Amino acid sequence: MPGSMSEDVGHLVNGLPPGRLVGPCRDPHPVVWMSDGPVAHAADWWKRLYARRLESGLYPILLEYPDDSFEPAGGGYGAESDAASCLRSRWTGDSWPPFPEWPGLARPAVTSADVDACAGEVASAVARDGRARCLALVQVSRGADAPAAVGWKGMLNHMTAQELSAALRSWEDRFGLRVVGFGHGSLYVSVAGRPADVQQAQVLAAEHYLACPDVFFMDPDLDWSTYHEDLMTRGDWWFWWG
DSSP: OOBOOOHHHHHHSTTOOSEEEOSOOSTTSOOEEEESSOOTTHHHHHHHHHHTHHHHSOEEEEESSOOTTOOOOOSSTTTTOOHHHHHHTTOOTTSSTTOSSOOOOOOOOOBOSOHHHHHHHHHHHHHHTTSOOEEEEEOOSSGGGHHHHHTOOTTTTTSOHHHHHHHHHHHHHHHOEEEEEEOSSEEEEEESBOOOSHHHHHHHHHHHHHHOHHHHHHOTTOOGGGHHHHHTTOSEEEEEOO
16 A cells, blocks of 8 residues: 655655655565656656666656556566567467568667667657656666556556566567656657668567557557558657557
């Protein structure tokens, strides 16, 4: 249950905005702290806390709203889940043209951009656009584990939080992804490594569709035929589950 911020967490990150712990915050459950509301200069806060994540052991997440529906979970955060198996299980015969069958995972990209700088730029854009201005801290070693660690429910109509974290870890490793923020059903991430050719981009587009088909059907501005081209130039990805 929510509680006042512990002295231990206060020592890790001094001077936090008004906030609270989301319990139970004891082994095997991670520490999860959440601001009471929107935070002034939210992107600056995110960048400072992100820079200190290895020291503090707490990974920052921008939130659309303070969300008491988080249910911090113990365990390996889906470490036993395999991204390829998870995505493959969602493949149907006509899942994503031009592939007649499951193409496997996209080749890793060469990370040409600064991973941390790219993450900071996306945090600035998310906060500036008003998509997420509240703040959370999660006791995980990598941002990809955050959905499973907090029991995030944004994608439960399609996959478990553990399966999502498995996919995110794979994208972290292959494309320099960093988790930046959650909305209600939305996930904002930065990407420092982009596909370098059409084949690689088309396979990655198929991965996106298998992980989050809702955005392809619900976003009126999304063009299926050019989505893979967007992946070759963008430094951010946005997912939305209805």
